[in-house]
Amino acid sequence: xxxxxxxxxxxxxxxxxxxxxxxxxxxxxxxxxxxxxxxxxxxxxxxxxxxxxxxxxxxxxxxxxxxxxxxxxxxxxxxxxxxxxxxxxxxxxxxxxxxxxxxxxxxxxxxxxxxxxxxxxxxxxxxxxxxxxxxxxxxxxxxxxxxxxxxxxxxxxxxxxxxxxxxxxxxxxxxxxxxxxxxxxxxxxxxxxxxxxxxxxxxxxxxxxxxxxxxxxxxxxxxxxxxxxxxxxxxxxxxxxxxxxxxxxxxxxxxxxxxxxxxxxxxxxxxxxxxxxxxxxxxxxxxxxxxxxxxxxxxxxxxxxxxxxxxxxxxxxxxxxxxxxxxxxxxxxxxx
Amino acid sequence: xxxxxxxxxxxxxxxxxxxxxxxxxxxxxxxxxxxxxxxxxxxxxxxxxxxxxxxxxxxxxxxxxxxxxxxxxxxxxxxxxxxxxxxxxxxxxxxxxxxxxxxxxxxxxxxxxxxxxxxxxxxxxxxxxxxxxxxxxxxxxxxxxxxxxxxxxxxxxxxxxxxxxxxxxxxxxxxxxxxxxxxxxxxxxxxxxxxxxxxxxxxxxxxxxxxxxxxxxxxxxxxxxxxxxxxxxxxxxxxxxxxxxxxxxxxxxxxxxxxxxxxxxxxxxxxxxxxxxxxxxxxxxxxxxxxxxxxxxxxxxxxxxxxxxxxxxxxxxxxxxxxxxxxxxxxxxxxx
Numbered sequence: 001x002x003x004x005x006x007x008x009x010x011x012x013x014x015x016x017x018x019x020x021x022x023x024x025x026x027x028x029x030x031x032x033x034x035x036x037x038x039x040x041x042x043x044x045x046x047x048x049x050x051x052x053x054x055x056x057x058x059x060x061x062x063x064x065x066x067x068x069x070x071x072x073x074x075x076x077x078x079x080x081x082x083x084x085x086x087x088x089x090x091x092x093x094x095x096x097x098x099x100x101x102x103x104x105x106x107x108x109x110x111x112x113x114x115x116x117x118x119x120x121x122x123x124x125x126x127x128x129x130x131x132x133x134x135x136x137x138x139x140x141x142x143x144x145x146x147x148x149x150x151x152x153x154x155x156x157x158x159x160x161x162x163x164x165x166x167x168x169x170x171x172x173x174x175x176x177x178x179x180x181x182x183x184x185x186x187x188x189x190x191x192x193x194x195x196x197x198x199x200x201x202x203x204x205x206x207x208x209x210x211x212x213x214x215x216x217x218x219x220x221x222x223x224x225x226x227x228x229x230x231x232x233x234x235x236x237x238x239x240x241x242x243x244x245x246x247x248x249x250x251x252x253x254x255x256x257x258x259x260x261x262x263x264x265x266x267x268x269x270x271x272x273x274x275x276x277x278x279x280x281x282x283x284x285x286x287x288x289x290x291x292x293x294x295x296x297x298x299x300x301x302x303x304x305x306x307x308x309x310x311x312x313x314x315x316x317x318x319x320x321x322x323x324x325x326x327x328x329x330x331x332x333x334x335x336x
Numbered sequence: 337x338x339x340x341x342x343x344x345x346x347x348x349x350x351x352x353x354x355x356x357x358x359x360x361x362x363x364x365x366x367x368x369x370x371x372x373x374x375x376x377x378x379x380x381x382x383x384x385x386x387x388x389x390x391x392x393x394x395x396x397x398x399x400x401x402x403x404x405x406x407x408x409x410x411x412x413x414x415x416x417x418x419x420x421x422x423x424x425x426x427x428x429x430x431x432x433x434x435x436x437x438x439x440x441x442x443x444x445x446x447x448x449x450x451x452x453x454x455x456x457x458x459x460x461x462x463x464x465x466x467x468x469x470x471x472x473x474x475x476x477x478x479x480x481x482x483x484x485x486x487x488x489x490x491x492x493x494x495x496x497x498x499x500x501x502x503x504x505x506x507x508x509x510x511x512x513x514x515x516x517x518x519x520x521x522x523x524x525x526x527x528x529x530x531x532x533x534x535x536x537x538x539x540x541x542x543x544x545x546x547x548x549x550x551x552x553x554x555x556x557x558x559x560x561x562x563x564x565x566x567x568x569x570x571x572x573x574x575x576x577x578x579x580x581x582x583x584x585x586x587x588x589x590x591x592x593x594x595x596x597x598x599x600x601x602x603x604x605x606x607x608x609x610x611x612x613x614x615x616x617x618x619x620x621x622x623x624x625x626x627x628x629x630x631x632x633x634x635x636x637x638x639x640x641x642x643x644x645x646x647x648x649x650x651x652x653x654x655x656x657x658x659x660x661x662x663x664x665x666x667x668x669x670x671x672x
Contacts, residue, residue: 129553149553184549191546192554196561198607199535201614202593206586208617210527212649212669213520215624217465217485218528221564222621225532228557229618233611241605250542251598255591257538262587269577271534275569278537281544282565285558288551313548333548 008035011319012172013099013165015039016068017076018061018087020050023103023128024078025140028055030173033142036071040064042079046137061090069095074165076126077102081242084110088117096120099162103128105189106243107153107182122162125153125182127189128175146174149315151189153182154303164319164326177316179306190246195254197236198247200229288313293334298327306330343408344371347655348508349435349501351375352404353412354397354423356386359439359464360414361476364391366509369478372407376400378415382473397426405431410501412462413438417578420446424453432456435498439464441525442579443489443518458498461489461518463525464511482510485651487525489518490639500662504655513652515642526582531590533572536565624649629670634663642666 008014014036017024024039028050031037038056040063041047047057058064068075075091077084081104091098100123104110107125114123130148132139150170152163167177180188204226207214228236240247261274292314297305309315309330318329343349350372353360360375364386367373374392376399377383387393394400404411411427413420417440427434436459440446443461450459466484468475486506488499503513516524540562543550564572576583597610628650633641645651645666654665 129555151553178549178552180549185553188546188550188553191543191550192558195539195542196555196557198594198597198610199539200557200561200618201610202590202597203531203535204614204617204621205593206531206589207527208620209589210524210586211647212624213514213516213647214524214527215621216514216646216649216651217487217521217524218621219465219532221532221536222528224560224563225536226614226618226621227560229614230622231615233608233615236611237607240607241601244601244605248598248602250546251594251601253542253545254538255594255598257541258534258587258591258594261534261538262584262591265577265580265587266584269580271573271576272569274534274537275572278540278562278565279567279569281540282536282562284544285540285551285554285562286566288548310552311547311549313552315552 010034010168010172011322012168014068014071014073015076015169016064016073017078018064019077019079019083020046020057020137020140021078021080022131022135022137022139023144024076025050025137026130026142026144027076027078027103027128027173029140029142030145031169034172035169036073038064038067039078041137042083049137061087062094065091065094065098069098073099074162074169075100077104081106081110084113085117088114088121091121092118097122099159099165100124101126101162101166105239107151107185111153111182122159124158124163124166125151125185126166126170127151127153127185128170129189130175143174145170148175149178150175151178151180151185151310152316153185154179154307155181156303158303160302160326161322164322167316168319171316171318178314179310179316181307181311184311186243186246187249190240190243190250194240194243194247195250197228197231197240198251199254200226201236204229289333291334292331295330295332296327297330298325302326302328346370346504346508347658348504350404350407350409351412351505352400352409353414354400355413355415355419356382356393356473356476357414357416358467358471358473358475359480360412361386361473362466362478362480363412363414363439363464363509365476365478366481367505370508371505372409374400374403375414377473378419385473397423398430401427401430401434405434409435410498410505411436413440417446420449421453424450424457427457428454433458435495435501436460437462437498437502441575443487443516443521447489447518458495460494460499460502461487461521462502462506463487463489463521464506465525466511479510481506484511485514486511487514487516487521487646488652489521490515490643491517492639494639496638496662497658500655500658503652507652507654514650515646515652517643517647520647522579522582523585526576526579526586530576530579530583531586533564533567533576534587535590536562537572540565625669627670628667631666631668632663633666634661638662638664
């Protein structure tokens with residue numbers, strides 16, 4: 001008979017992590033430092049390894065889901081997204097009103113899956129923006145989320161109590177919590193992480209096509225600009241191919257900007273527009289955290305306020321109270 | 337009456353630098369540590385500043401050129417390339433058979449200029465691949481060339497004695513001397529330094545177009561991939577617009593690679609080709625110096641041997657003897 005976990009004095013809910021690979025395994029380790037945490041992995045060898053490391057592990061997803069419901073805990077889908085359908089069906093059988101989050105890097109498709117497979121679940125989509133080039137339980141670390149952005153999805157129907165559970169957990173393990181609409185997330189993320197990989201891959205090939213002399217004379221700009229081309233191809237593909245339509249949009253923008261610059265260079269010899277626009281954009285990136293102001297949000301339109309903070313580049317730093325009395329501390333970029 | 341400079345025991349020729357901005361001023365400082373060095377600047381205030389700093393400065397290009405010829409020194413064109421025509425005309429009047437090099441970042445156009453304006457000059461084109469985002473004498477440093485590649489141009493008509501002077505100076509101030517054909521240089525350099533800037537500028541704009549959320553969620557790949565977009569726009573323009581036709585070729589290659597990837601992503605959902613090719617290319621860059629072997633070159637076909645070394649990614653590390661007995665130590669990447 002297992003000791004039931006209770007909510008830690010910090011208000012962090014007990015976590016029940018389905019899938020104990022790099023992200024799920026790191027989350028189990030990190031969550032265990034701030035509250036109760038347990039999990040399940042499909043592979044029995046992994047379960048043994050995690051148990052040997054001293055963590056609580058269930059033998060089935062059913063048991064994990066049941067315990068989460070009984071202990072008012074947070075259920076976290078952390079398997080590869082291909083397994084979500086099957087797990088959501090079990091959640092719907094065992095505890096259809098579970099507090100539920102996930103860790104997938106695209107949010108709208110998962111929200112739709114949950115709506116279909118487990119419509120009563122109190123679901124808040126998550127995207128902890130942390131990772132390494134390695135995978136599996138052994139590659140995990142309790143420090144993985146420290147300083148990383150953790151996107152939490154909100155819409156008008158979101159359950160703020162569950163959002164508060166997710167955000168409190170993410171804050172407790174060191175993340176910067178960014179509230180976002182699922183569609184806005186799915187548009188924004190590819191811009192900031194996928195095109196850099198694709199352009200780096202193209203750049204590396206242009207350099208290599210110049211032969212050894214070209215690589216031997218390459219400047220530090222080439223070394224920087226191609227660094228992520230060294231990432232394992234299967235990881236880049238998994239990241240980029242999974243968010244195809246948004247990525248195609250971002251690629252078309254990049255191709256458009258470069259095509260206009262190429263035409264301008266060929267016709268007038270000038271790169272004025274590209275250099276001015278790009279410099280301005282990098283400047284905006286460098287100063288994205290300038291003028292951050294601390295605010296406390298509360299009230300009936302809290303969801304709208306939180307979405308406005310995330311969309312302006314701000315993030316959540318603390319949560320107090322609960323229910324109608326919830327108060328959320330944020331850093332808000334006051335650019336006016 | 338000035339003390340005539342003589343060749344240093346190291347075999348480094350005295351340098352006469354026309355133009356004392358960032359590169360010329362750094363070269364004067366560096367060369368003065370290994371041999372005689374003097375120069376001229378158009379601006380009288382600069383001349384005073386350089387004199388005050390303890391360096392020998394002539395008041396006219398004519399006097400500088402005459403002294404260089406009398407002392408068997410090396411004349412270095414280090415003004416902005418727009419002034420080369422006028423200076424070459426003076427060289428042709430004062431000392432038409434001068435030992436001459438330059439520091440421009442494109443080599444074929446300068447070689448043609450020299451052939452027209454000063455056809456008897458013993459000219460070896462140089463491209464010291466060093467710089468900062470600043471300009472002017474005040475921004476210079478004797479350490480600027482330390483560890484940098486210094487391209488020295490060769491063709492079948494090159495005077496190896498002058499090449500040896502240029503290379504000996506470059507080696508003495510810490511550069512890695514890369515022999516190259518002027519056309520090969522003009523094709524290779526844009527691949528390794530110009531497209532990284534253009535792609536970084538486009539990438540920054542794609543990120544900014546996603547708004548504050550996109551910049552706030554941007555990964556380290558975005559920070560790396562856009563770093564050089566922070567360079568002053570006028571410097572990027574000066575670098576890129578000056579080598580327009582080679583750059584257009586390199587841009588078309590990048591656009592072609594990205595366009596094929598975009599079509600593949602849209603039609604089959606796969607980025608296999610881009611990721612595999614780019615990863616392979618970055619791997620080649622990471623291992624560009626693997627298996628370097630030390631060799632000593634000599635003999636009648638030395639120019640061909642040197643060009644083969646540079647084109648294979650190798651470089652010169654030392655020079656001994658002179659005339660027909662010149663022996664050149666190189667590091668040669670033996671990839672077989």
